[in-house]
Amino acid sequence: MSRKASEYRSHVKPIWCPGCGDYAVLNALTRAFASLELRNENIMVASGIGCSSRFPAFLKTYGIHGVHGRPLPLATGIKLGNPSLTVVAVGGDGDGFSIGGGHIPHAARRNIDLPYIVMDNNIYGMTKGQPSPTSPRGLQRKASPYGSQERPLNPILMTLAYGTTFVARAFSGQPKQMADIFRQALLHPGFAFVQVLSPCITFHNTYDHYREICRPLPEGHNAQDLQAAMTAALETETQYLGIFYRDDQQLPYSRRLQLLRDRAPKLTLETVLDRFRR
């Protein structure tokens, strides 16, 4: 490998607490960049708001730290603006599944060609520990002193149902596998959703819990089989890690729009104005 992961890191020191799962994500993503020998200036990372969304500042790539919940629309615009870029959307579970939850089905529907990495710590960390859409029911925090009353989302099942063409789960406790999943997601010609179980060491430490229940996908899991992927996703007592589903045959969105442009008759402003002559 001629590129090193460290070559993708900026001088900015992450704001994350020592032991935060997001460090592993940062390492794994830069390793994936290095393994693909991507040029720094050809990468752009878009994020929302939250601890994990500070991500782009720690990278020596183009980046945007946008408003809360909108990394997918930003990344979609960037990719369509310049399809030759490697564009990655990142954020947390609050950013992605709560305020920004409405964008995931549409990114999937479009099959926009970029990975979306959600660092899922099952909690709002930056605002100091309120239940998130993936918190277990009954979680007691200051904002839920009697226990949260909502059921957690199942992000893998949800994104599979949306028709996402690449669905995977990784765990910060297994960084090597995560880097490989990121590499595959970057190579996938379409929308790639990766849920990373990335514990919040300060407000909701789930390292031990996830170490206990995380397993590789069952031997012989066929990632082309949507039903098998859904069956594996339905299993919540065990959290499977790996690529649940993958369909590389669908045309990515930027390519579709390129085809529209290619097929459209070339017009000049004058010819269009002429159509409006009385």
Add this chain to the structure above:
Amino acid sequence: MSNHDADPTVVIRFGGEGGQGTITLGDLFTRIAARLGLEVYSFRTYPAEIKGGQVTYQTRLGLQRVLSEGDEADVMVALNNRAWMECHEDLCARSAFIHEASLEMPPHCGRGYPIPAAQIARQHEWERGYNFVFLGALMWFFRWDLQLAEEVVRERMQRHPQSLEHNLNLMQAGYDYARDHYPEPFPHTLPQPESVEERLILSGADALALGALAAGCKFYAGYPITPATPVMESLAKYLPSFDGSLVQAEDEIAAINMAIGGSIAGLRSMTATSGPGLSLMIEAMGLASMTETPLVVLDVQRAGPSTGLPTKTSQGDLLIAMYGSHGAAPRFVLAPDSVKDCYYQMFNAFSLSEYFQMPVVVLCDQAMASRVETVPYPNDLWGEADDPFPWCRPLERQRPTTEALQGDYRRYRDTEEGISPMSEPGMPGGIYLAESLEHDEYGYPNQDPENHERMMAKRTRKMEVARKMLNTWKMSARRWGHRGASFGIIGWGSTRGAVREAMAMLEAQGILIEALYPHSLRPMPDKEVLDFLDTKKAILIPELNFTGQFRRVIEHHYYKDLDVRDIHVHQLTKEQGLPFKVREIYEAVLKMIAQEREQWVAEQGDLVSVYEAVERLEEGANES
């Protein structure tokens, strides 16, 4: 004929139930008139329902450029009774009343011309073509060439080949019926122009879309919303042919964020929306201000608040467009004042946003976006060559030089004008973070107190630079009327037509006033405004919103100047979902002048009594 005979116009109003083809009828009639060489100006108002509800389409024809849709209807074409019931105030003894034969005749109307359109359509077994019977009858009344009408109908209805022949048959039948039953001359016609000038026939929405194409827009992300959707539909059709793309986003928040993404990646990007969508876009407009990303946001205003009157016009979004943001986020606000101007202001919007790396809001409204006008071919697109101000020319965003990229490149370099050369993803050496947090010159988060103030100043400085440049731009405002008059009108946007016409009426009475319509509302063209105010005793600020938003802006912005010059501000507001009538402006001006006169007399009276009191005091002092 309306108004003065020197400049004759005819106002034709069509009214019917939604789904009866009223809009199609009005639109075809308008296009036929334009094809004939007449100048046209239309207005439509329709209900929020798809089918049902009352629809009104008004078109005004003239030999010279038509300035507004007109107040009183010379000709009423009524497809149902409600058509005249709703607008009986605008009918008079002169009005010709063309109506479905089975309807009642309005009590105070001029001559009636019943047409048994329903019966004729039934006889032809094509009841859907009801409206075409009226179109044919109108061709006879106006003595227009039926062949020319057929040509226009064929062009407009290409996509409905099955209905076309049926409709044409009914048009012929309507023509024949009117010819056989009403052989005498029709009281409201216009002579056919001797020469047909080069004109485009454009809706405001068309003009906005074409202006965007002319400006090099390559990326549009938007969400459907009445009345802005036609702009999206137009661009959906044409953008791929201009190597551009359009995305129908999942909501307005996604739309504006996609446009910001597209712009950062290097494309001239825009979104368009209406009030509720603008409310949703406010946060991301702040992101564009903070990350200094070029972005054009078109707002086709409708009456609010909340869902409001979705299909009706308003100028109620002025304050949110200018100031709606948390923190202080610099942005430009432009206001086209005619269909033609929609084209140019969209163009300017892209130039400004690219050059200053800032969001630009363009404020249009339902009435202007949906009306159709004949406008001159835009061959003066690039402005005058000696125009010192670069607006009206396609300005580019500044890119860093190769040297800058090889050295210590700072995306947000704190320059004299506040504008920092902007790199683009893919450029080696140009890597930066577009950071919504306060950031340093490189884009990295920085919360230092001094840095925050310095970067706020940097971003705001761009507005000040633009403000100065604006003073040298000839087209920063439209100013007309009697130069140096004591009474004036300051307005913005689509109300200009009615104001122009009211001023012509006033002038005919010997009342000379002057008007000013700024094209840029933020920043305001101060030099032009102050020069205008210099001679004024009182100004009238007419606008289509409830609280007088523009009046507040003017008073807020120029309070010292108004005070020093002792200029009285009068407001005329209207919030009915409808444009101003010419008469409303006319009467408001007369009222302003009358009030000023009374006040002047009263003040003289006060002064007299004060002088007398002082004199008495002085006399008393002398005596003691």
